[in-house]
Each structure stands twice: as C-alpha cells, then as structure tokens.
Amino acid sequence: MKRPLGAQISHALKDRGVDVIFGIPGVHNQEMYRGIEEAGIKHVLARHEQGAGFMADGYARATGNPGVAYVITGPGLCNIMTPIGQAYSDSVPMLVISSCLDETQLQRGQLHQMKDQRGAAETVADWSCQANDAKAAYGLIERAFEEFELSRPRPKHIQVPIARLEAEADPPPFPNQPGLHTKALPPDIAPVLSLLNISRRPLFILGGGARSNLWRQILTQLGAACFTTYAGRGMAGSGYALDFGAMLPRPGSAEIIASADLVVAVGAELAEVDLWRTHLGNSTHLVRIDLDPEVLADRHRASVKLQADGESFAQALWAVAEQVKPATGWTSREVAEVRTRWRREVDAERPGIVPVVDALRAAIPADTMIYSDMTQFAYVAKEVWDMAYPYHWHHPTGFGTLGYALPAGIGGAVARSGKPTAVIAGDYGFQYTLQELGTAVELGLSLPIIVWDNGKLKEIEDSMVRGQIAPNAVVAGNPDFCKLAEAFGARSAEPESLRNMQAAVRDAFDAPVPTLIRVKTDIL
Known part of the structure; x- marks a missing residue:
C-alpha cells in the first residue's frame, strides 16, 4: 500500500x-x-x-x-x-x-x-x-x-x-536479480602458474581483498613465503612458518622482497599506508590481482595483472596448485630470525608497549574481533600481534581518523551478538567519541574498552622531537576515565599489573555492560 x-x-x-x-x-x-x-x-x-x-x-x-x-x-x-x-x-x-x-x-x-x-x-x-x-x-x-x-x-x-x-x-519494487560477478578460473591464471613453476622464492602479499580461507593451504603447497598488509592480517592463520607477518612498513622488508624471484600481491593496494616508502622493493616480476583497475595501473607497474576478486583467484589457484613443484628457496629459520629482529626494532621504537600487547593477547579469546584507534598501542600491536583469523582486527588505516574504535566496536558487537568483541583506544582519541559509551550501556554490550593512557599525544610528540621541533600542544589534561565510564553506567577498572589487567579483560567479556579498562604506561 x-x-x-x-x-x-x-x-x-x-x-x-x-x-x-x-x-x-x-x-x-x-x-x-x-x-x-x-x-x-x-x-x-x-x-x-x-x-x-x-x-x-x-x-x-x-x-x-x-x-x-x-x-x-x-x-x-x-x-x-x-x-x-x-x-x-x-x-x-x-x-x-x-x-x-x-x-x-x-x-x-x-x-x-x-x-x-x-x-x-x-x-x-x-x-x-x-x-x-x-x-x-x-x-x-x-x-x-x-x-x-x-x-x-x-x-x-x-x-x-x-x-x-x-x-x-508506491511500495518499492522487489529487488532485481543481482548481477553475476566475473570470477577468476584456472585458465585465467595460466600466466601466474607459469611464473610459479619457475620460481624458487615466491612471495605473496595478501591484502584486505584477498578474502579466502584457502591461503594457508595454498602457501604450504607452493612453499611460498608471505607478508600481509594490516587489513590482511590473519589471512595465513597464526603459526605459518614462512609468514613474515604485517611487517611491510619495516625498512628491512624491501630487502626481503628484493630477494624473492616472484612477488604476487592479492587484494593489496600497496599504498603509502601499507609500505611507508615509495618502492615496494621487488627486483623481478610483480603480479597483481585486484578488483580495482586503478590499483592495477598504479606506480608499481606490475608485469602481470588480473582483475578479479581475491576469493575466486585463490580458488582457481588452489585447483591447479598441485601442478606446481613446491619451492624450496625459503626456510623457516630465515623467516624466524628476520621476525625476531623486527620485533626488537618495534620494541625499541616505542619502548614498553610490546610486553603489554603480549599480555593482552594472552588474555582474550583467539576469535575476539578488535577495533582499534590511532594510538601507539595499536601501532605496535598491528606489527607484533599475529591474528589467528582474518578480518578480526579493524583499524582506521587509510583516512587515519581519531575516535573510530569505540563506535565501530559498538557496531561490531551489535553484529556479533554472543561473540567476543574488544576496543583499544588512546587516551586522547577516545575523547573524540566517548559519549557513545551511553549507546553501549543502553545496548548492554559485554565490551572491554582498553584505554591506553600515556597522558599525551605521544606519537606526535615523538615526531616533533625527530623533526627537531620543541614539543608543543601535545599534553592535555585527561578526565578520570573510570569515573566517567561509571557515570554512563559502565563498569571500570584501573589495573596496577599486567596480571590484574588480564583479569579485568576476562571479566569484561562476561559483564552485562561495557567495561572501561584504563591502562597506564607505568603498568610494568
């Protein structure tokens, strides 16, 4: 009617x-x-x-x-x-x-x-x-x-x-029959297969568009190493021996990529926020698989390009993977040594955060979906925290806006009723959208909200120091976050040790309302 x-x-x-x-x-x-x-x-x-x-x-x-x-x-x-x-x-x-x-x-x-x-x-x-x-x-x-x-x-x-x-x-018409998506088929990937057959050190870069649960099997069958972008974390699952992780921004990753004799980037923009450098580092064939023609035509100038979604490409590749003799050029020892070195670099660049990240990771279920904000804690975690599942860590990577984590986490928790969801925010960025605590309380969300409180815009302060600028306008008076959370009807905790932090996080997943957990830098 x-x-x-x-x-x-x-x-x-x-x-x-x-x-x-x-x-x-x-x-x-x-x-x-x-x-x-x-x-x-x-x-x-x-x-x-x-x-x-x-x-x-x-x-x-x-x-x-x-x-x-x-x-x-x-x-x-x-x-x-x-x-x-x-x-x-x-x-x-x-x-x-x-x-x-x-x-x-x-x-x-x-x-x-x-x-x-x-x-x-x-x-x-x-x-x-x-x-x-x-x-x-x-x-x-x-x-x-x-x-x-x-x-x-x-x-x-x-x-x-x-x-x-x-x-x-008048009423809206019934939805029209959706169009059929053109998918990659085994014959379409013949050029990629030919290159894999002559490759000794194939390297895959899996981005957010690589969507498939086949990648672990494919990489294992091919003997291929891999990197992931931040959006592609978890695509190979945790513990794959030839996974360099989400370490593309490490300067040393260019050297590793240069040592590969074939690079295959799937659903990855390879943009500034993926690399933080102008050149990927490859010295040989680059293969690009992406839905977006603009990506295929970018500055990286791939020698083989296939416009397709990552899932259908993975299915097509898996269908013929047995035709490729597994490569033997990578070793698990090589990858482990490089990752250990990079982890130490991360720890040295932002001291004191890695142990807190490790403690938090140990405290939450592996299938927790995490929403993070622009904060040093997240910057460290994105590099050293291996994800067991893809698309379980969401971060405002490209636009880089503050205030993302809490409301996005609320949206995620609404979608994942009964499944664990967590929020990670910095003390400054959290104040952009802290009023959404009211929405989270109204919805009765069992949502741990970890607020990393270093009392300042620490990343900006560090950048100013590197630029030989006297730090200015990087310190702001914070409210009492715990009392503020309680005023909204949420729970709160201010743990004094990593063990107490872990207990507070575990309790938060079972609470009838969200729990704000204020973590200060002196928790160690």
Missing part, C-alpha cells in the same frame, strides 16, 4: 537484507523513522552522527554486509563525513541516507542549510546523489547494493528532499 516515501525507504532496505540502521532522528528526517519498526529493522541511537557512521562501518566490517546510517540535513551529514571518508579509504560498504532541503538557490537562512550538501558528501563518498522522487530513491538504493556486490565496496550517499520524504509513494 502507499506510504510516505520516508517509510517506504526502510522497506526497500529490509528487502535487501538490512536488519540494523544506525542514526539520529531529527525534524528533517523523521519521516525516515516512520517505517523502521514497521519494516522489522532494529535502530541503534548514536550520540553523534560521527558515532553513527563509525558504528555502521564497524557493523559492515564484522558482517561483510553494508552498514546503513540515517542522518539529518546539514550538520548531520557534515558530522558523518569523517566516517564516510574512513569507509572510502578502507573499502567498507556503507550507505548513508540523509534528508535535504527542497530548495537552496533562492532561499537563504533555512534550518540546516548548506550551499551544496550533495557536493560536500561526494568529496568523501564513492558517489553522492539526490533522489527527487520515489523511483529515483528506489533506483539509487538498487544501484548501491549492486555495486557493493560487484565492485570494490565503498560508501554511497543518497539524499532525499524533505517534501519527497513526506509525500505518498
């Missing part, structure tokens, strides 16, 4: 599998809230649109399905632009639907008015479009979900004029 378009949009989303929407209602988008419960969708009320966006991001990373957020005109859209930018940078499927003013060219001084709201969103989204009627709204939703499935997943923004949201509209 006919309903206001705002209500029909929720039904269109439900038809496409959406079961949770994150957002904040306002007078401009209230019509979108008319249909949420009617459609059988759960709504999570954030405390800030930035939090809603990060929650949608965290939900999408935990499930692989698009995260959806509803926001209002103007400031609501502006507030969620940072999460949109983060989702774009990290290839996260997210759909943001906002209201917009009916007319902005003639009238000035309207509530929430912007000069060009759609254009502003387009600077950080994959695309931003305005739907001026029901047909356009339904069509844009269809397009967004089709692209989430068939191409590199990135955030989309749809805005609908307020009058259109309020106007009666």
Whole structure:
C-alpha cells in the first residue's frame, strides 16, 4: 500500500537484507523513522552522527554486509563525513541516507542549510546523489547494493528532499536479480602458474581483498613465503612458518622482497599506508590481482595483472596448485630470525608497549574481533600481534581518523551478538567519541574498552622531537576515565599489573555492560 516515501525507504532496505540502521532522528528526517519498526529493522541511537557512521562501518566490517546510517540535513551529514571518508579509504560498504532541503538557490537562512550538501558528501563518498522522487530513491538504493556486490565496496550517499520524504509513494519494487560477478578460473591464471613453476622464492602479499580461507593451504603447497598488509592480517592463520607477518612498513622488508624471484600481491593496494616508502622493493616480476583497475595501473607497474576478486583467484589457484613443484628457496629459520629482529626494532621504537600487547593477547579469546584507534598501542600491536583469523582486527588505516574504535566496536558487537568483541583506544582519541559509551550501556554490550593512557599525544610528540621541533600542544589534561565510564553506567577498572589487567579483560567479556579498562604506561 502507499506510504510516505520516508517509510517506504526502510522497506526497500529490509528487502535487501538490512536488519540494523544506525542514526539520529531529527525534524528533517523523521519521516525516515516512520517505517523502521514497521519494516522489522532494529535502530541503534548514536550520540553523534560521527558515532553513527563509525558504528555502521564497524557493523559492515564484522558482517561483510553494508552498514546503513540515517542522518539529518546539514550538520548531520557534515558530522558523518569523517566516517564516510574512513569507509572510502578502507573499502567498507556503507550507505548513508540523509534528508535535504527542497530548495537552496533562492532561499537563504533555512534550518540546516548548506550551499551544496550533495557536493560536500561526494568529496568523501564513492558517489553522492539526490533522489527527487520515489523511483529515483528506489533506483539509487538498487544501484548501491549492486555495486557493493560487484565492485570494490565503498560508501554511497543518497539524499532525499524533505517534501519527497513526506509525500505518498508506491511500495518499492522487489529487488532485481543481482548481477553475476566475473570470477577468476584456472585458465585465467595460466600466466601466474607459469611464473610459479619457475620460481624458487615466491612471495605473496595478501591484502584486505584477498578474502579466502584457502591461503594457508595454498602457501604450504607452493612453499611460498608471505607478508600481509594490516587489513590482511590473519589471512595465513597464526603459526605459518614462512609468514613474515604485517611487517611491510619495516625498512628491512624491501630487502626481503628484493630477494624473492616472484612477488604476487592479492587484494593489496600497496599504498603509502601499507609500505611507508615509495618502492615496494621487488627486483623481478610483480603480479597483481585486484578488483580495482586503478590499483592495477598504479606506480608499481606490475608485469602481470588480473582483475578479479581475491576469493575466486585463490580458488582457481588452489585447483591447479598441485601442478606446481613446491619451492624450496625459503626456510623457516630465515623467516624466524628476520621476525625476531623486527620485533626488537618495534620494541625499541616505542619502548614498553610490546610486553603489554603480549599480555593482552594472552588474555582474550583467539576469535575476539578488535577495533582499534590511532594510538601507539595499536601501532605496535598491528606489527607484533599475529591474528589467528582474518578480518578480526579493524583499524582506521587509510583516512587515519581519531575516535573510530569505540563506535565501530559498538557496531561490531551489535553484529556479533554472543561473540567476543574488544576496543583499544588512546587516551586522547577516545575523547573524540566517548559519549557513545551511553549507546553501549543502553545496548548492554559485554565490551572491554582498553584505554591506553600515556597522558599525551605521544606519537606526535615523538615526531616533533625527530623533526627537531620543541614539543608543543601535545599534553592535555585527561578526565578520570573510570569515573566517567561509571557515570554512563559502565563498569571500570584501573589495573596496577599486567596480571590484574588480564583479569579485568576476562571479566569484561562476561559483564552485562561495557567495561572501561584504563591502562597506564607505568603498568610494568
């Protein structure tokens, strides 16, 4: 039956599998809230649109399905632009639907008015479009979900004029048959197979797009070594003897890569934030497998390129892997010695953090999904903490925004009901979105929130010192985080030893509300 378009949009989303929407209602988008419960969708009320966006991001990373957020005109859209930018940078499927003013060219001084709201969103989204009627709204939703499935997943923004949201509209059409994704088949990978057959030291670099549970078997069969990007951690599982880990940013990794006689990068951008240098280091053939043509045409100039998703490539490679004689050029001793040296480098660069990371890792279940913020603790952990499972550590790698961890962790915990989820944040970045503690308490999430409190912007201070700049504006007075958490209704702990920290973390997974665990640098 006919309903206001705002209500029909929720039904269109439900038809496409959406079961949770994150957002904040306002007078401009209230019509979108008319249909949420009617459609059988759960709504999570954030405390800030930035939090809603990060929650949608965290939900999408935990499930692989698009995260959806509803926001209002103007400031609501502006507030969620940072999460949109983060989702774009990290290839996260997210759909943001906002209201917009009916007319902005003639009238000035309207509530929430912007000069060009759609254009502003387009600077950080994959695309931003305005739907001026029901047909356009339904069509844009269809397009967004089709692209989430068939191409590199990135955030989309749809805005609908307020009058259109309020106007009666026919029901949305049933979702169209999705397009079939072109997948790699054994004949397609013949050039890669030929190179593997003559390779003695093949090296794979597995990125976030390498998605497959076959990589451990493939690498073992081929006798290949591997690196992972931060997003690809866990792709080979923990304990693979020829895994160099997420150590691509180590300067010495270029030397290791140069020693390989074949480098195969799967679903990895090999961007600045993956390498922190301009050249990968390879001195021989580079093979690239990626969905994105822009990646295939980048500065690394691969000699073999295949546009395909990582999963189908892995399946095609595994189907013919027995045709390749296992390489013998790598040894587990060589890899272990290099990793030990790099671990010592990490410890020397940011002293005192590695033992705390090790203690935390020992305290949590291996299948815990972790959401981290831009903090020195996470920078160390991403290099020395081997993941048993892929896609279980999420970090704002590309855009590098502060305040990501807590709301994203909430989104992940909503998606993973009954499974362990944890948050790691620094004392400064945590204050960007700490108000979302209220949302976590309302939802009754058993969420450990580890706040690494060094009392300053330590990474920036260290950078200033390296640049021979007298440290300035890097120290801020912190609140009493434990009392603050308790004021929201959460639990808190301030352990004085690593053993006490481990106990607090274990208890937090069983608590009926989130637990803030303040870890100070003198805990050792």
